[in-house]
Amino acid sequence: MNERELRDRIRHDAPDHRPGFWEDLERGLADDRDADLQIRAGAADGGRDERLDGGRDTRLDGEDTRGVGPGGHRTVWLAAAAAAVTVAIAGGLTLALTGHHGGGATAPPRPTGTADVTPTVRDIQTLDPADVAALVRDRHLSVTGIAAGGRLVPGTVEEARTWRDRNGENLLVVLTTVESTMTGGRPLYVTVHVGHVANLDGPRPRVLSVITDPLFRGAAGGCRIVNGRLEDGYPRFSVEDATVGVTDLDGDGQAEATVAWDSTCATDVRPFSVMQVLTTDGRTYVLRGQGYPEPPFAAAKARGALAGLPEASFTAEPAANDWPAGYLTHMHDLFFRQFGLHPPP
Amino acid sequence: MDERLPRARGGDVRAFTSLLREHDAAMRALVWSVVRDAWLMDDVLQTAYEKAWRNLETFRGEASFRTWLHRICYTTAVDALRQEARRRHDRLADHEDRAAATSGPATTTIRRLEWDRAWSGLSPDQRAAVVLVVVEGLSYEEAARVCGSRPGTIASRVGRARERLRAVLGEDARPTEEQG
Numbered sequence: 269m270n271e272r273e274l275r276d277r278i279r280h281d282a283p284d285h286r287p288g289f290w291e292d293l294e295r296g297l298a299d300d301r302d303a304d305l306q307i308r309a310g311a312a313d314g315g316r317d318e319r320l321d322g323g324r325d326t327r328l329d330g331e332d333t334r335g336v337g338p339g340g341h342r343t344v345w346l347a348a349a350a351a352a353v354t355v356a357i358a359g360g361l362t363l364a365l366t367g368h369h370g371g372g373a374t375a376p377p378r379p380t381g382t383a384d385v386t387p388t389v390r391d392i393q394t395l396d397p398a399d400v401a402a403l404v405r406d407r408h409l410s411v412t413g414i415a416a417g418g419r420l421v422p423g424t425v426e427e428a429r430t431w432r433d434r435n436g437e438n439l440l441v442v443l444t445t446v447e448s449t450m451t452g453g454r455p456l457y458v459t460v461h462v463g464h465v466a467n468l469d470g471p472r473p474r475v476l477s478v479i480t481d482p483l484f485r486g487a488a489g490g491c492r493i494v495n496g497r498l499e500d501g502y503p504r505f506s507v508e509d510a511t512v513g514v515t516d517l518d519g520d521g522q523a524e525a526t527v528a529w530d531s532t533c534a535t536d537v538r539p540f541s542v543m544q545v546l547t548t549d550g551r552t553y554v555l556r557g558q559g560y561p562e563p564p565f566a567a568a569k570a571r572g573a574l575a576g577l578p579e580a581s582f583t584a585e586p587a588a589n590d591w592p593a594g595y596l597t598h599m600h601d602l603f604f605r606q607f608g609l610h611p612p613p
Numbered sequence: 614m615d616e617r618l619p620r621a622r623g624g625d626v627r628a629f630t631s632l633l634r635e636h637d638a639a640m641r642a643l644v645w646s647v648v649r650d651a652w653l654m655d656d657v658l659q660t661a662y663e664k665a666w667r668n669l670e671t672f673r674g675e676a677s678f679r680t681w682l683h684r685i686c687y688t689t690a691v692d693a694l695r696q697e698a699r700r701r702h703d704r705l706a707d708h709e710d711r712a713a714a715t716s717g718p719a720t721t722t723i724r725r726l727e728w729d730r731a732w733s734g735l736s737p738d739q740r741a742a743v744v745l746v747v748v749e750g751l752s753y754e755e756a757a758r759v760c761g762s763r764p765g766t767i768a769s770r771v772g773r774a775r776e777r778l779r780a781v782l783g784e785d786a787r788p789t790e791e792q793g
Contacts, residue, residue, distance in 0.1 A: 271747065274743075274747055274778070275747055275748045277728060277732075278642060278646070278732075278743065278744055278747070278748050279638070279642055279748060281642070281645060281646075281732065282638075282641040282642045282644075282645035282646075282654070283641075283645065283651045283654065284641075285637075285641070285655055285658075286651070286652075286655050289655055289658075289659070290630060290634070292659070293630065293633075293659055293662055293663075294626050294627070294630055296659070296663060297626045297629065297630070297662075297663065297666050298626050300663065300666060300667060301624045301626065301666075
């Protein structure tokens, strides 16, 4: 291949831009200019950063942070039993909540995530993966999508909701990416990504928050690995649709969206790691827990079968005392939903 | 100096994008050579162009606008590649469709596959060096300024890239004629 041919080949190697690239860019540059002019004119109101990467990006590294964490995070201890749950926030505040096991004939239907509709949050829709792919394509979310740096992570769509509130049309999407697999294809290391995009109906959607949670990092869900092989189980995770909800707890017209997932080493009595996330207008509130919360385990625990094993614990991020009123209780309800238990009255 | 630059500095978006369009093919070639992902290429270029827009006042004209833009695009692409290194699981169907549709001429031939294998087999640094020196015609010194390297490093990258391409494609290999 001579020099000219090499040049031609390389020149033709790069793909064209996606449709709408230049239009999006011009809108973005104009927005940037207008924001700059406002700041110069002293008209900036301390509002949000409108850049593509302006959304908050929270990385949850899966470390065991039980106990009081950095920055004074408090631990929420939760002792699950058959008929009563006591929630105690380290530092003195204690809440006693009452619940019942679900799963029987009298169990209520699980919330669908659309039950908490208030007038300020409307048009809540559940999207299937094809809908999400279409949304990504139609709104060019490759640019304003969900990931650190503003790119939608190609992965498996676990859950997705859209709704309307003061931020226009919103999207909450939960994606998982398999970082590595075992022989046979079962996931070994998985990352959960939760993204919240607002203003989907405007010219320039904004990524409000992104959370990534690498599951099983270096621990394979607690499964034993001997000589590079899993010995006594396999890592399992699940994103519970019952925990995906959109509501307006504080009535400010900006929805609070929730989702929770759990992971463990299957086929063995091992603690679950539980993640509960609430995101609203770029702020995220997380409960990270560990314990034996599933009804069979709770029942076994009630019978004393699991005596001596550690109780479930949750770490609140930020510290529980810093959560807005009602958020923590809402998340506790979520915990019941996640594991098929009745929320307390 | 191009008369569009002062207009762009004054906030004229169209003047700025007119300039960008003039250099866009070169920037696409450079970013594509680093990231090899159609979606990521667009993201990188959008980010890089926005960076350039926000930093126009810092462009003093000591280098050409094209070289200045090259530098921004290259550093943005390398940053993006680092961020994306662990996320290259391309399972959204439309992403795969687009990658397939944009990876070259409609007709895939053995020669095309050989070219893809050879070109993809180079490191991002080597591909970028080839684009800057062979395609863009930058000197080793200019390419080094873009990449934040030394001229000798650029020369070495280009040399090794040529060797590897030659090893896969052969001295007399000719590229397939573009179709469609």
